[in-house]
Amino acid sequence: MSRHEITFNANFAQTIRMRADFIYKITPTLISITDTGLGQRSVADDIEAVSQKIEYWHQGPISPFQIMCRDGKGFSYQVHWDGKTASFFDEAQIRAL
Numbered sequence: 657m658s659r660h661e662i663t664f665n666a667n668f669a670q671t672i673r674m675r676a677d678f679i680y681k682i683t684p685t686l687i688s689i690t691d692t693g694l695g696q697r698s699v700a701d702d703i704e705a706v707s708q709k710i711e712y713w714h715q716g717p718i719s720p721f722q723i724m725c726r727d728g729k730g731f732s733y734q735v736h737w738d739g740k741t742a743s744f745f746d747e748a749q750i751r752a753l
Contacts, residue, residue, distance in 0.1 A: 674705035682714070687721045689735075693728040700727055703735060703742045711739075 677695035681688045689706060691699040699706055703725065711718050723735040725744070734745040 674702050674709055676702035676706055678706060680710060682710075682721070685722060687718055687723045689723065689725045691726065691728045698727060699725055700733065700744070703737075703744075704740075707735070707737045707742055 675696040676699045677692045678699050679690050679692060687710065689699055689710075695702070707718060707723070717739055719737050719739050723737055725733045725735050727733070736743045736745070
């Protein structure tokens, strides 16, 4: 594979089931996830599946990124993702750090 090729794993047998609906933006250091409110669950309630799906789409770990999540009410949370589990920090906890 050359340095400029992108490969995609088309193994659909391992698809991740998530019930949240979201949009996201990714930069070299930040992933920003916004809940659309159209899913069966909120992004906050389904954050592990959402994180796994983003890793699947990008074919690599997202744990090195700063991850921010905005819920349907407009509240922002920082997400700590270790590749298996997620934890949240809300805006007040972020300011206190």
